[in-house]
Amino acid sequence: MSNSAVPSTVASNPAMPGAFAGLPLDRPQIMGIVNATPDSFSDGGQFFGSSAAAIEHGLELAEQGASILDVGGESTRPGAEPVSLKEELARVLPVVEALARAGHCVSIDTRHAEVMRQAVAAGAGIINDVTALQGPGSLEAAAELQRPVILMHMQGEPQTMQQAPRYTDVVAEVAAFLKARAQACLSVGLAADQICLDVGIGFGKTLAHNLSLLKHTSQLLTLGYPLLVGASRKSFISKIDRDLPADQREAGTLAAHLAAMQAGAQIFRVHDVAAARQGFAVWQAVQYAD
Numbered sequence: 001m002s003n004s005a006v007p008s009t010v011a012s013n014p015a016m017p018g019a020f021a022g023l024p025l026d027r028p029q030i031m032g033i034v035n036a037t038p039d040s041f042s043d044g045g046q047f048f049g050s051s052a053a054a055i056e057h058g059l060e061l062a063e064q065g066a067s068i069l070d071v072g073g074e075s076t077r078p079g080a081e082p083v084s085l086k087e088e089l090a091r092v093l094p095v096v097e098a099l100a101r102a103g104h105c106v107s108i109d110t111r112h113a114e115v116m117r118q119a120v121a122a123g124a125g126i127i128n129d130v131t132a133l134q135g136p137g138s139l140e141a142a143a144e145l146q147r148p149v150i151l152m153h154m155q156g157e158p159q160t161m162q163q164a165p166r167y168t169d170v171v172a173e174v175a176a177f178l179k180a181r182a183q184a185c186l187s188v189g190l191a192a193d194q195i196c197l198d199v200g201i202g203f204g205k206t207l208a209h210n211l212s213l214l215k216h217t218s219q220l221l222t223l224g225y226p227l228l229v230g231a232s233r234k235s236f237i238s239k240i241d242r243d244l245p246a247d248q249r250e251a252g253t254l255a256a257h258l259a260a261m262q263a264g265a266q267i268f269r270v271h272d273v274a275a276a277r278q279g280f281a282v283w284q285a286v287q288y289a290d
């Protein structure tokens with residue numbers, strides 16, 4: 001069965017828009033992670049040809065089945081230090097430009113309004129903001145740029161967010177936050193079909209919080225927006241299965257994403273695109289078997 005022949009997995013919610021950024025949501029969409037950061041493309045500690053390597057990596061991910069390429073120049077990992085605006089722009093712009101020129105749908109992973117503006121001018125079609133457009137000028141920039149946005153929930157700041165995450169009811173609190181941020185986008189003139197929500201796995205959450213959010217993804221569907229999940233290689237996986245390093249968390253990533261898919265998520269942000277594509281295709285084929 002070809003992938004395009006597989007029927008919808010998520011058509012059960014009538015409020016769900018049928019597409020996001022021109023991508024049909026009746027099948028899982030894979031967002032491939034393109035880190036334009038020096039530590040992502042190093043050779044034994046020696047930084048080389050960073051933009052070229054990131055572009056090549058993005059092209060490979062598209063070849064493997066990514067329908068969105070998410071380009072980021074500032075690490076948001078727990079404990080990560082911020083980079084200057086100048087440095088972030090220098091890292092992402094050549095990569096965004098080359099991948100967009102090659103015809104790919106590119107999202108810009110940034111929390112800075114100026115990076116949003118310049119990345120969209122360079123060809124980015126989607127804004128992916130882990131701060132849900134709460135930064136100075138970000139909401140206004142998104143409204144002016146009129147590009148689809150991914151609004152993610154985070155408690156705290158990347159440097160300190162994993163120190164003591166606290167919620168009374170994590171699913172309800174994340175849902176309320178995302179609802180308010182979607183409302184803020186509508187109020188500045190973005191259309192409902194330009195909004196995608198993301199619970200922010202690993203961003204100011206304990207293992208138990210992450211698992212509840214994955215298990216209860218369906219509760220977020222009632223907000224009426226497409227849902228993106230990004231569990232790829234995150235540390236909660238190693239809390240469940242030994243202390244495995246990030247590059248050995250592929251199977252755990254797929255399991256988390258399949259659970260979220262079953263609960264209604266449609267877009268998945270991953271490092272390992274080929275594995276995600278195969279896992280999703282098999283899962284769907286079983287769903288629609290006789």
Ligand code: 9MG
Binds near residue numbers: 152201229
């Ligand atoms: C940039 N980034 C890192 N993790 C992410 C996640 O889970 N979701 C989104 N939207 N962006 C993320």
